[in-house]
Amino acid sequence: MPPDPAPAAARREVSPLDHRIEAVTGHDVDTLWAHRDRGVLEEPHAQLVDLHRELARAETGVTFYRTLLHRLASGEFPVDGALLERIDRTVDQLEEAASERDAVARRVIAALESIETAARTAPAAGGEAISAADQAALLAIAGGAKLHEHLLTGRMSVATASGTRIAYADLHRLESAGLASRDTGQPVHGGQPVALTQAGRAALLAARRPKTTQVPKAVGRPGAWPSAPAHCR
Known part of the structure; x- marks a missing residue:
């Protein structure tokens, strides 16, 4: 039986969080990665992209071991002790890769929620004066x-x-x-x-637009009769 192949450098894996990242930043993931390499992202978005890259690498590991497990169970190899041992080892590796992926995903979600909250609580255009x-x-x-x-x-x-x-x-x-x-x-x-x-x-x-000022209305003394309008003689 041939040895376990090493994970090959493949294209970026798509994660279920990609659409949320693109929605909150206004850019697709590939553009965000390019902007991160050029150092033009603000700090919260830069941290988010760094975490997303970790997530993509972790997702690649999960895909690799899942594909390997599928190959081992496809009937290509004779069923013997060596195959069963290799399947057990691959299952353990897949479980470890999935746990690592889930841990990174939680960090990405935390960074995402922070940016989403900041976007929701930001003053609406026209609500507060801009700087x-x-x-x-x-x-x-x-x-x-x-x-x-x-x-x-x-x-x-x-x-x-x-x-x-x-x-x-x-x-x-x-x-x-x-x-x-x-x-x-x-x-x-x-x-x-x-x-x-x-x-x-x-x-x-x-x-x-210049701000308008209003003259405050005079407030009468509590308990006093309202002033009568002046009569013209």
Whole structure:
């Protein structure tokens, strides 16, 4: 009987958590991995991607031993003591790989829930006043902007028509808040157009609108008769 094959380097395994990761970050997993390699992700998302990579490796191990077990039970080998011993060993290895996968999955879920909670509790666009820095970024984007990737370093930033540079992390925060969006159908190296969303325009308008003040009404002394209106003679 041939020895156990070593796990081969295969394509990235898809996990059941991929759709949640893509939903909360707004990017597909492959794009997130690429952004992590370039160092353009914010810390919570970077930690999430690192954990997801661990999960993908653990899922690869589970797939390998499950496939091996299927092969051993397929009838390819004669049923003897060596085969039964090898099946027992593979079952133990599969159980260990599954336990490792489940442990990593729990860590991924914890990181996911933290980001999802932050997204749910973030102030809605137009609800609270945006910061001065975000207001300046939105104002610059409103005049025309594109996301570019540096050919040598791979770093990404937003170049605006006014000449202002916006860091990719700041753009990512504005996108997560639903204030800005970019045309992902265009290549980054050629420049992806960035524009304000309807919520972003509303937030910018609300931030630039002067606040109105109301004169408080005079409150009468408790127990006193209401003042009578002045009569014209």
